[in-house]
Amino acid sequence: xxxxxxxxxxxxxxxxxxxxxxxxxxxxxxxxxxxxxxxxxxxxxxxxxxxxxxxxxxxxxxxxxxxxxxxxxxxxxxxxxxxxxxxxxxxxxxxxxxxxxxxxxxxxxxxxxxxxxxxxxxxxxxxxxxxxxxxxxxxxxxxxxxxxxxxxxxxxxxxxxxxxxxxxxxxxxxxxxxxxxxxxxxxxxxxxxxxxxxxxxxxxxxxxxxxxxxxxxxxxxxxxxxxxxxxxxxxxxxxxxxxxxxxxxxxxx
Amino acid sequence: xxxxxxxxxxxxxxxxxxxxxxxxxxxxxxxxxxxxxxxxxxxxxxxxxxxxxxxxxxxxxxxxxxxxxxxxxxxxxxxxxxxxxxxxxxxxxxxxxxxxxxxxxxxxxxxxxxxxxxxxxxxxxxxxxxxxxxxxxxxxxxxxxxxxxxxxxxxxxxxxxxxxxxxxxxxxxxxxxxxxxxxxxxxxxxxxxxxxxxxxxxxxxxxxxxxxxxxxxxxxxxxxxxxxxxxxxxxxxxxxxxxxxxxxxxxxxxxxxxxxxxxxxxxxxxxxxxxxxxxxxxxxxxxxxxxxxxxxxxxxxxxxxxx
Amino acid sequence: xxxxxxxxxxxxxxxxxxxxxxxxxxxxxxxxxxxxxxxxxxxxxxxxxxxxxxxxxxxxxxxxxxxxxxxxxxxxxxxxxxxxxxxxxxxxxxxxxxxxxxxxxxxxxxxxxxxxxxxxxxxxxxxxxxxxxxxxxxxxxxxxxxxxxxxxxxxxxxxxxxxxxxxxxxxxxxxxxxxxxxxxxxxxxxxxxxxxxxxxxxxxxxxxxxxxxxxxxxxxxxxxxxxxxxxxxxxxxxxxxxxxxxxxxxxxxxxxxxxxxxxxxxxxxxxxxxxxxxxxxxxxxxxx
Numbered sequence: 001x002x003x004x005x006x007x008x009x010x011x012x013x014x015x016x017x018x019x020x021x022x023x024x025x026x027x028x029x030x031x032x033x034x035x036x037x038x039x040x041x042x043x044x045x046x047x048x049x050x051x052x053x054x055x056x057x058x059x060x061x062x063x064x065x066x067x068x069x070x071x072x073x074x075x076x077x078x079x080x081x082x083x084x085x086x087x088x089x090x091x092x093x094x095x096x097x098x099x100x101x102x103x104x105x106x107x108x109x110x111x112x113x114x115x116x117x118x119x120x121x122x123x124x125x126x127x128x129x130x131x132x133x134x135x136x137x138x139x140x141x142x143x144x145x146x147x148x149x150x151x152x153x154x155x156x157x158x159x160x161x162x163x164x165x166x167x168x169x170x171x172x173x174x175x176x177x178x179x180x181x182x183x184x185x186x187x188x189x190x191x192x193x194x195x196x197x198x199x200x201x202x203x204x205x206x207x208x209x210x211x212x213x214x215x216x217x218x219x220x221x222x223x224x225x226x227x228x229x230x231x232x233x234x235x236x237x238x239x240x241x242x243x244x245x246x247x248x249x250x251x252x253x
Numbered sequence: 254x255x256x257x258x259x260x261x262x263x264x265x266x267x268x269x270x271x272x273x274x275x276x277x278x279x280x281x282x283x284x285x286x287x288x289x290x291x292x293x294x295x296x297x298x299x300x301x302x303x304x305x306x307x308x309x310x311x312x313x314x315x316x317x318x319x320x321x322x323x324x325x326x327x328x329x330x331x332x333x334x335x336x337x338x339x340x341x342x343x344x345x346x347x348x349x350x351x352x353x354x355x356x357x358x359x360x361x362x363x364x365x366x367x368x369x370x371x372x373x374x375x376x377x378x379x380x381x382x383x384x385x386x387x388x389x390x391x392x393x394x395x396x397x398x399x400x401x402x403x404x405x406x407x408x409x410x411x412x413x414x415x416x417x418x419x420x421x422x423x424x425x426x427x428x429x430x431x432x433x434x435x436x437x438x439x440x441x442x443x444x445x446x447x448x449x450x451x452x453x454x455x456x457x458x459x460x461x462x463x464x465x466x467x468x469x470x471x472x473x474x475x476x477x478x479x480x481x482x483x484x485x486x487x488x489x490x491x492x493x494x495x496x497x498x499x500x501x502x503x504x505x506x507x508x509x510x511x512x513x514x515x516x517x518x519x520x521x522x523x524x525x526x527x528x529x530x531x532x533x534x535x536x537x538x539x540x541x542x543x544x545x546x547x548x549x550x551x552x553x554x555x556x557x558x559x560x
Numbered sequence: 561x562x563x564x565x566x567x568x569x570x571x572x573x574x575x576x577x578x579x580x581x582x583x584x585x586x587x588x589x590x591x592x593x594x595x596x597x598x599x600x601x602x603x604x605x606x607x608x609x610x611x612x613x614x615x616x617x618x619x620x621x622x623x624x625x626x627x628x629x630x631x632x633x634x635x636x637x638x639x640x641x642x643x644x645x646x647x648x649x650x651x652x653x654x655x656x657x658x659x660x661x662x663x664x665x666x667x668x669x670x671x672x673x674x675x676x677x678x679x680x681x682x683x684x685x686x687x688x689x690x691x692x693x694x695x696x697x698x699x700x701x702x703x704x705x706x707x708x709x710x711x712x713x714x715x716x717x718x719x720x721x722x723x724x725x726x727x728x729x730x731x732x733x734x735x736x737x738x739x740x741x742x743x744x745x746x747x748x749x750x751x752x753x754x755x756x757x758x759x760x761x762x763x764x765x766x767x768x769x770x771x772x773x774x775x776x777x778x779x780x781x782x783x784x785x786x787x788x789x790x791x792x793x794x795x796x797x798x799x800x801x802x803x804x805x806x807x808x809x810x811x812x813x814x815x816x817x818x819x820x821x822x823x824x825x826x827x828x829x830x831x832x833x834x835x836x837x838x839x840x841x842x843x844x845x846x847x848x
Contacts, residue, residue: 050426071432072425082426090419092531101416105428107409111437114410163428286652337836343596343655344790345836348829351783355826467783471659478656510667517660522645525653 009058033213040219081165087152091145099127102162267391275445277488283438284418289346292353293443295465297450312375323447331439357462368461481530576808577707581762583788585755591731591795598658601782602665607760608767627760635756670775680767
């Protein structure tokens with residue numbers, strides 16, 4: 001059984017279908033890349049899967065249970081973590097507290113549990129550990145709003161890790177990073193997979209996606225255009241045309 | 254200032270502090286703009302007044318019941334208005350204030366414009382509370398409230414509230430049930446207001462609808478924001494300041510509102526985080542040990558993990 | 561429709577026009593700044609006083625000009641020195657600043673002019689008339705005509721001029737508008753000036769209507785105006801005008817028809833709460 005399954009997923013905004021008839025399966029332990037030109041619907045897909053948006057058509061199943069229609073916090077507490085394309089840190093909180101918020105996820109489920117004491121030494125220890133994992137150990141006390149963009153992206157990942165997610169949705173984590181930072185992040189993603197997690201990656205940089213991912217799904221105008229192993233997708237004529245078409249449009253201006 | 258008068262000021266200050274602490278939970282922590290706090294204040298007051306004068310309940314029973322009632326109504330109110338956007342919420346809560354006061358004023362059950370009179374003071378061993386005893390009572394209530402708030406701020410509820418104040422979507426994506434937390438914060442904050450109301454009713458002996466009008470909501474909001482939004486010390490300080498200063502500066506009575514307005518504008522302009530808020534000039538100056546803030550870890554304490 | 565009912569509706573429209581004029585400025589400010597400009601009510605009262613003071617010397621039109629001038633300047637001042645520096649603060653901060661400003665202005669008016677109610681000396685230039693069986697006083701006619709003209713003018717300005725386009729762009733998204741080369745500061749300043757000028761005119765008309773000027777005259781109508789802009793969808797000019805007119809008519813009818821006395825302030829808020837429960841985005845929801 002796939003870890004995550006989307007069947008006939010569609011999402012409409014007014015007259016525009018951002019997603020249409022999307023069938024997608026994510027298998028445990030894989031790194032799946034989601035690529036496509038701008039406006040293809042990649043972030044919309046993430047938003048629908050994570051519960052930020054409700055699907056107009058279709059269903060989302062996670063571990064065999066139907067999760068579309070669940071509130072975001074419930075989906076996230078079941079082991080599905082996500083980052084945002086433009087990082088959304090808790091600006092006024094220091095980095096370690098950003099991670100701490102996610103660490104408390106088990107406690108938020110019920111009122112008595114949420115009255116338990118937070119910020120115990122164990123909690124703090126775990127938060128610092130996660131920060132170290134993404135290379136932000138030195139910035140633990142820095143207010144998140146003051147961190148540079150690359151650091152904020154990594155903080156997002158650390159925070160998502162606080163949920164101990166089985167499935168991680170990363171929305172363009174490499175955007176705006178230097179090549180050294182990108183490499184470090186790629187290593188981190190591989191390490192996370194080695195921990196037993198499953199990763200879905202939206203990536204604009206096709207080369208990176210090809211290198212890192214086991215499987216690729218190409219979205220175009222909200223539909224699945226192609227899917228398969230990177231080598232297969234790369235030579236798929238439909239994919240080439242879609243991207244070339246993009247190039248031509250941009251050249252024509 | 255005579256002793257008796259000082260005690261009266263003390264009691265009222267304590268009541269303002271309770272109100273400010275409650276509003277701090279809703280607006281300072283959960284970040285919900287709440288312009289109707291006085292409505293819950295009034296509900297607590299009228300509930301306790303009516304329970305003691307009409308149903309003959311003992312104040313010691315009526316007061317806790319009023320707190321529960323105010324909390325319950327606050328919970329219901331919040332749950333219902335949750336769909337309303339933040340900007341709208343401010344005005345909606347304002348509307349609730351007006352509507353509640355109108356109900357007190359026009360529904361005969363609540364005594365109309367004359368309000369409720371003859372509200373008995375609490376008694377201990379047959380002796381009615383005098384001013385000194387009442388001050389002790391109010392002080393006790395404030396301490397109780399502060400302990401509760403401190404507990405909340407240190408709990409996961411507090412962590413979730415602070416997160417959702419900064420970024421609600423990110424908080425949701427971190428597992429925080431923002432809807433429930435907002436409602437709970439509103440309920441607890443309303444409980445504070447209800448307690449303040451009940452204590453007011455039994456001290457003053459009579460209450461009228463105007464005691465709980467929109468200007469009171471604004472005053473409490475100003476106390477919270479002036480003192481330092483989102484901090485317990487700020488709420489307390491703001492309440493004490495705005496409650497005691499007018500008494501100390503009686504000679505300025507004619508210019509009081511002018512100065513008050515000026516104070517608000519200047520503080521927001523130059524110290525928007527409040528006098529004792531996070532990162533304010535005053536706090537920076539006085540910083541030694543933060544009150545109400547959790548301990549910040551040092552990486553050295555925990556040891557560095559292998560890369 | 562019976563003659564009495566029509567008369568009441570007409571009276572309601574007059575009242576509603578006053579509400580609409582006042583609420584419009586508020587909606588305009590919210591549209592571009594996303595700030596609840598509570599001090600608007602203070603500007604409104606200041607306008608009435610400006611006319612009160614100058615009209616005996618420079619005549620009725622001079623008084624109106626003075627009101628418009630004083631209010632526009634007041635609005636510009638508030639924008640430049642209070643709101644603009646606070647744009648990136650959480651919304652509670654400019655709200656409290658606005659409240660402080662309002663208290664300040666109200667108290668200044670009290671200190672300068674005294675706390676008592678004064679009569680308004682201007683006589684309306686229009687005679688009473690009868691339209692379709694409805695009797696209108698000179699004041700009524702003046703109010704209706706002025707409001708219609710101003711609303712029409714504002715609509716034309718917003719939808720037929722380049723300035724109006726820039727205005728709507730800023731209201732839609734300040735950052736993007738700025739990036740497109742629009743001088744957002746100037747547009748916002750103009751917005752505040754025009755909105756405040758409308759408040760000044762509303763102040764003169766209200767003073768005329770009730771023949772009363774007093775320092776706290778802003779409070780009563782001001783709170784209602786806040787309810788109106790929310791009903792109108794926060795920022796929508798058309799919605800606000802409609803909500804204001806509707807409220808005036810509803811108040812007028814309710815007070816006349818219903819047996820017991822409902823507090824008129826509460827009507828606005830009861831309506832607001834009911835509408836928001838049914839439609840959380842307001843009557844004309846989902847605008848900029």
